Amino acid sequence: MSDDSSETDGITSRTPPAVAVVDAQSPGNVGTIARAMKNFGFTDLLLVDPPDLDPDGEAYGFAGHAREDVLPNAEEIGFDRLAQAYHTIGCTAVTNEDDRSHMRFPYSTPADLAERLPTVEAPTALVFGRERVGLTNEELARIDEICSIPASADYPVLNLGQAATVTLYELRSLTLEETQLPDVERVRAPEGTVDRLYDQWAALLEEINHPEEKRDKTMRMLRRVYGRADLTEREANTLLGLLRRATERPAED
Numbered sequence: 001m002s003d004d005s006s007e008t009d010g011i012t013s014r015t016p017p018a019v020a021v022v023d024a025q026s027p028g029n030v031g032t033i034a035r036a037m038k039n040f041g042f043t044d045l046l047l048v049d050p051p052d053l054d055p056d057g058e059a060y061g062f063a064g065h066a067r068e069d070v071l072p073n074a075e076e077i078g079f080d081r082l083a084q085a086y087h088t089i090g091c092t093a094v095t096n097e098d099d100r101s102h103m104r105f106p107y108s109t110p111a112d113l114a115e116r117l118p119t120v121e122a123p124t125a126l127v128f129g130r131e132r133v134g135l136t137n138e139e140l141a142r143i144d145e146i147c148s149i150p151a152s153a154d155y156p157v158l159n160l161g162q163a164a165t166v167t168l169y170e171l172r173s174l175t176l177e178e179t180q181l182p183d184v185e186r187v188r189a190p191e192g193t194v195d196r197l198y199d200q201w202a203a204l205l206e207e208i209n210h211p212e213e214k215r216d217k218t219m220r221m222l223r224r225v226y227g228r229a230d231l232t233e234r235e236a237n238t239l240l241g242l243l244r245r246a247t248e249r250p251a252e253d
């Protein structure tokens with residue numbers, strides 16, 4: 001990133017970082033990346049030398065719901081401005097001994113970055129390279145730091161869309177409420193409900209004349225089973241209802 005602060009005019013520090021794609025040769029790749037950005041809560045897509053993004057073409061076709069915002073709001077940017085205005089993190093794979101010359105140390109994995117990025121105050125951009133040739137040595141030389149996804153030494157090169165998706169997944173800063181996942185604490189059966197379940201089991205063991213000497217052991221086993229099951233409130237209430245009905249059933253002749 002340049003020291004010339006005027007270059008940062010109009011760009012504020014952002015969390016999450018912007019995502020820059022350099023010379024994406026296929027519009028489909030841009031669409032895939034836009035979709036991954038929307039999936040993981042990223043909004044700012046920067047395109048260096050983008051292909052034609054025809055609204056009826058592959059980019060919009062691959063973008064899913066990102067066709068509504070991430071993609072149409074994408075900003076075209078020159079590499080010079082990208083390098084000057086942002087703290088740039090170039091994403092690259094190491095493929096063989098020769099390619100190691102691309103690799104600047106220290107490098108970060110996406111997981112390392114996830115820990116460190118929240119403390120970086122400068123506007124930050126993750127920079128992805130071309131599907132066929134990646135980022136050039138000249139581009140890498142102007143980038144502030146390197147991020148590499150740990151992958152098999154035999155074949156560490158992911159395709160562009162996969163690399164962006166893995167990186168953005170690791171760097172997502174969505175809170176649980178911002179994801180589709182239920183809050184486990186909210187649905188988990190409260191202790192009181194589970195205790196009532198055990199009381200009901202004890203009543204049932206009594207009802208069926210389960211041998212007195214086996215009852216403690218049976219109850220311990222039931223506690224272990226329910227403990228592993230991590231019951232939701234709904235599940236616990238359903239089981240409680242069934243046990244009550246079994247306990248209250250009039251004795252058969």
Ligand SMILES: C[S@@+](CC[C@H](N)C(=O)[O-])C[C@H]1O[C@@H](n2cnc3c(N)ncnc32)[C@H](O)[C@@H]1O
Nearest residue numbers: 091092093128129133134148149157158160163
């Ligand atoms: C198919 S790769 C380019 C392959 C090119 N031969 C190279 O070695 O860079 C397209 C882009 O995906 C990203 N990429 C692929 N594998 C990666 C990895 N293991 N770690 C980080 N980025 C990766 C990089 O941004 C790369 O420029």
